[in-house]
Amino acid sequence: MRAPDFWTGDGGGLAPILLSPIAALYASATARRVARPGWHAPVPVICCGNATAGGAGKTSLALDLGQRLANRGVAAHFLTRGYGGTERGPIRVEPGKHDSRAVGDEALLLAAEQPTWVAADRAAGARAAVEAGAQVIVMDDGLQNPTLEKDLSFLTIDGSYGFGNGRVIPAGPLREPVANAAGRARAAVLIGDDETGALAHLPPGMPVLRARTVPGPEAAQLSGQPVFAFCGIGNPRKFFATLAGAGASIAGRASFADHYPYDAGDMRDLMAEADRLRAIPVTTRKDFVRIPPAFRSRVTVVTVTLAWDEAAQLEAMLDPLAGRVPVPA
Incomplete structure (x- = not known):
């Protein structure tokens, strides 16, 4: 689907106002869902999430983190829902066997780099990844999914779009209020310039890592x-x-x-x-x-990759997790 035009702007207009009661119910349901306890994996779990529906650069961030972990000699496995695909999993993605209609486009991009699992049940997907040798799990999306506990979460923000009109679905593009999403994240990752003033909506003192996309x-x-x-x-x-x-x-x-x-x-x-x-x-x-x-x-x-302004700060956030990587028997 295409996002409606009123999802951008200042949040005014008739449609967002009329939809605000439904948005309140949506936000309340999300808050109850994310409050449930999840499975604690025996390996570190990193989540690349966002607050809005649609793309914000989560897959690019996941690929970047996966490469950084690989550079440390850590066996990272990607975990995604496989949006747009028919497979519910848990299933390991095989690019020569699966296509986008089965596992979604993002899963194929991830699987071209490192082992990737599609699972509607993220905890089940994580268990399968651990059994297959994952030392760290990198989630592409899932900040609002409570079934798997996260050790490090990033709130990804598209600098050109920000948080749209600042309202929750269906009155706006937010999956939940920004403060709620930010409260479960260790840092925000701003991709591109902050064209909409999104950073002003983050909690005071929240670390912000800035990156930009660089063409291949x-x-x-x-x-x-x-x-x-x-x-x-x-x-x-x-x-x-x-x-x-x-x-x-x-x-x-x-x-x-x-x-x-x-x-x-x-x-x-x-x-x-x-x-x-x-x-x-x-x-x-x-x-x-x-x-x-x-x-x-x-x-x-x-193709595009990420270039960072604060690469050292990002690496420092990975240090404690790398120290927890289990040693193979």
Whole structure:
């Protein structure tokens, strides 16, 4: 689904006001749910969560943390719900066997780097990961899921979107009030500039780690080239801005709902438009795994990684967890 327009702005207008009683019930139900005790895993659990519905950079953060743990010689396994997929798990993702319709697009991105588990029941997924040798579990999403206790949680914030209109679903994009989500996080991770003043809504003294997305080397090859950019992610304008910042000439663009499942008809239309514009079809890595295989050879993928302002502070937060990694028998 696409987020309604009234989810951005100052929270005024008729729709948010009319929906506020339902939002209050939603927030109350979430508060009761997250208060339940969860399973305490025998290995450290790190959660990359957010307060809003949709993307905020959680998967990019999870991938970054997984690499940092790997650099320490720690066997990190990723754990995700597998949004958009049909598998409920727990199941270990096999990129050559599973596709995005089975396990979701984010799980495939994670599994390309390190062992990844899809599980609607996060505790069951964590147990399976531990049995398979996980020394640390990195959760992509799950801040509002109480079934698994977390040792270190990050509140991820998309700097260009912030907390939307500041209201709870369905009156706004928040899964719960910001203060509630922040209260269960060790630090906030701001990705990009704080364009909406989101940091002002965090509790005083909450640590904030700042990062920005950096395009991969393939972006340099698009400098000065006409491109037709398309994506179905939480914040499409971030992708378009990344391409423009890399020097690509955006001849056309198309955006779809987050996790949009492209079919052959969609791709024929997109390729026809790229041909009409005499432009290179370009998309994100997350979108690429949702494209039917027959069309992938025609599409250029631009990847992104995170560059940190406070990398040393982030590493310091990982230090205590790395010290708790169980030694293999």
